[in-house]
Structures are given as C-alpha cells and as structure tokens.
Amino acid sequence: MPPTIDNSRFRHIRPGIETLPCKFSLPRHRHLRAYATVVLGGTFDESGYNGRIQATAGDVLIHPALDCHANRMVSAGVKLIRLHWEDDHGIGGLYRLDDVDEIAKTAEKDVIDATYLLRLALREKRVPSQGQKNDWPDLLLADLASNGSTEIGAWADENGLARETVSRGFVLAYGIPPSVLRAELRARSAWLHITRGCESLCRIAVETGFADQAHMTRWIHRVTGSPPAVWRRQMNRVVGLSSG
Numbered sequence: 001m002p003p004t005i006d007n008s009r010f011r012h013i014r015p016g017i018e019t020l021p022c023k024f025s026l027p028r029h030r031h032l033r034a035y036a037t038v039v040l041g042g043t044f045d046e047s048g049y050n051g052r053i054q055a056t057a058g059d060v061l062i063h064p065a066l067d068c069h070a071n072r073m074v075s076a077g078v079k080l081i082r083l084h085w086e087d088d089h090g091i092g093g094l095y096r097l098d099d100v101d102e103i104a105k106t107a108e109k110d111v112i113d114a115t116y117l118l119r120l121a122l123r124e125k126r127v128p129s130q131g132q133k134n135d136w137p138d139l140l141l142a143d144l145a146s147n148g149s150t151e152i153g154a155w156a157d158e159n160g161l162a163r164e165t166v167s168r169g170f171v172l173a174y175g176i177p178p179s180v181l182r183a184e185l186r187a188r189s190a191w192l193h194i195t196r197g198c199e200s201l202c203r204i205a206v207e208t209g210f211a212d213q214a215h216m217t218r219w220i221h222r223v224t225g226s227p228p229a230v231w232r233r234q235m236n237r238v239v240g241l242s243s244g
Contacts, residue, residue: 005234007032009225013082015111017104020044022076028175030068030223034087036118037061038100038107042078046071047174049185050092051141052133058100059129060122064092066188066224070175081107083115090192096129097121136161137173144182148189148209152178186210187219194220194228195235201228 010032017040028048039059046053046061048069055061063069065087081104097103103121107114132138136159143150156166170178190208193199199207205216221227 004226005230006225013084015083017079017081017107020073020078020080022073022078024078025072026070028068028070030066031063032066034065034067034085034092035063036081036083036085036115037063038081038083038097038103038118040079040081040100040104042076043074044071044078045074049141049145049188050094051138052173053094053129054131054133055094055129056131058097059131060095060097060100060118062092062095064090066191067092068184068223081114083107083111083118085115090188090196094129094131095122096127097125136166137170140166140170140178141174141181144178145185148182148186150182152182183219184223187216187223190216190228191220191224191231194231201232204228 009030011026011029012033013031013035020042037055037060039055039057039061041057043054043056046055046069049067050061050063050069053059053061054074062085081100103114103117106117139159140150140152140155143155152166153163156163167177170181174181176184186209190204190210193204193208194201197204201216202213205213208216210216210219217227220231224231
C-alpha cells in the first residue's frame with residue numbers, strides 16, 4: 001500500500017464560538033486547512049507566517065493553508081469564532097470589522113451562514129487591523145516571504161543591525177532562527193505549487209529557490225510529514241474523485 005498523508009501532525013479547528021481559558025497558550029503548531037478567526041472579546045498574541053499580531057475584539061485573522069503559528073493569551077475572557085475558510089491564494093491577513101455581532105449571532109446557529117457573512121463583510125470593507133507589530137523582526141519576515149533568496153547577514157548589514165542581534169532577536173520573536181523560517185516558507189510555497197498545479201517537481205524546486213529537488217523533498221517532508229510525491233498523488237486522487 002502506498003504511503004498516505006499523516007494528518008495527526010496538524011492541529012484541527014472546531015467551527016463555532018469558543019471561550020479560551022485565561023492561561024491558554026500554544027507553542028508553534030501547524031494547520032493543514034485554511035481557517036478564519038473572528039475575535040469577539042479579550043486579547044491574545046499570535047506569532048507566525050503572518051507576522052506578530054496582538055488581536056482584540058473586532059479583529060479577523062485569516063490563516064492560509066499550511067499555516068504555522070504560536071498563541072499566547074494576554075487577557076482573560078478571550079472569546080472567538082473559528083470558521084473553515086476557502087483559501088484561493090495561499091495568503092493570510094489581519095483585518096478589522098466595526099461590527100461582528102451579526103456574525104456572532106449567526107455562528108450560534110449556522111457556521112456556514114456565518115462564513116458567508118464574514119466573506120461579505122471583508123469584501124465590502126477590507127480594513128487592515130492595527131494589531132500588527134511591524135518592527136524589524138516582522139520586516140525581516142516580510143522580506144523572507146517575498147524573496148526566498150534573502151541572505152540574513154546581508155539583510156542585517158543593510159538595516160544597521162549586528163548579525164548576532166538579528167539571529168537572537170528573531171528567535172525570541174518567532175521561536176526559530178530566520179534561516180529555518182526562510183526554508184519553511186520556501187517549503188510552503190513549493191507545497192502550494194505541488195498541491196494546486198501540475199508542474200514537475202524538479203521545476204517547482206527551481207522556481208521556489210531550492211538547490212535541487214532532493215533539497216525541496218527534505219524540507220517538505222520536514223514541514224508536512226510527507227514527501228512531495230505523496231502530496232501530488234493525494235491531489236490527483238482528490239481531483240479524480242471530484243471529476244468522477
């Protein structure tokens with residue numbers, strides 16, 4: 001029997017409204033499926049591929065497919081809605097809504113309808129939240145995400161920072177060295193190509209900045225628990241079932 005995807009390594013959400021314990025926190029963890037979080041009350045910190053965020057009531061966090069982040073509660077009474085989300089572009093974000101009451105009331109009865117209302121609200125008024133920190137660790141993350149060939153030492157020099165300061169400060173902010181997060185972002189980009197397209201694995205490796213296909217395979221396996229060939233086979237099986 002050919003190897004299959006091990007979904008146990010990913011954290012899953014339960015759509016609906018939830019109030020979190022005041023001391024609730026989660027170290028870095030991954031989600032395979034995209035989802036949205038609407039904050040109804042309280043404050044919590046999140047650090048991940050979207051940067052470092054302090055989310056408060058009215059904020060909406062869009063977590064894309066294969067996202068990775070850590071969470072820490074800042075206040076008691078953190079109440080939120082989690083909803084499955086269709087991820088068309090592999091891009092997350094942090095947004096602000098003036099009124100989430102209707103979405104919350106709807107989520108108590110039907111999470112699918114609540115998801116529709118949230119999509120409509122973001123389409124009509126897609127306002128960025130002010131909860132993003134945007135200091136130098138976040139700026140480095142943004143550069144790593146937009147340019148996978150960013151060299152950490154050169155970036156530190158260009159921004160007037162000591163290389164040791166960048167390495168230590170980034171680990172404090174995100175829990176891993178910048179070089180590791182850069183490789184994770186490359187692996188995620190390659191994974192999106194593999195699971196959403198039909199290009200050859202060799203070509204995807206080149207396009208996403210890996211030295212070769214074997215290098216890409218090692219990192220995708222490290223991040224997802226399965227090699228590219230297994231993900232491609234899973235994608236082809238799903239497409240076959242949907243078209244059958």
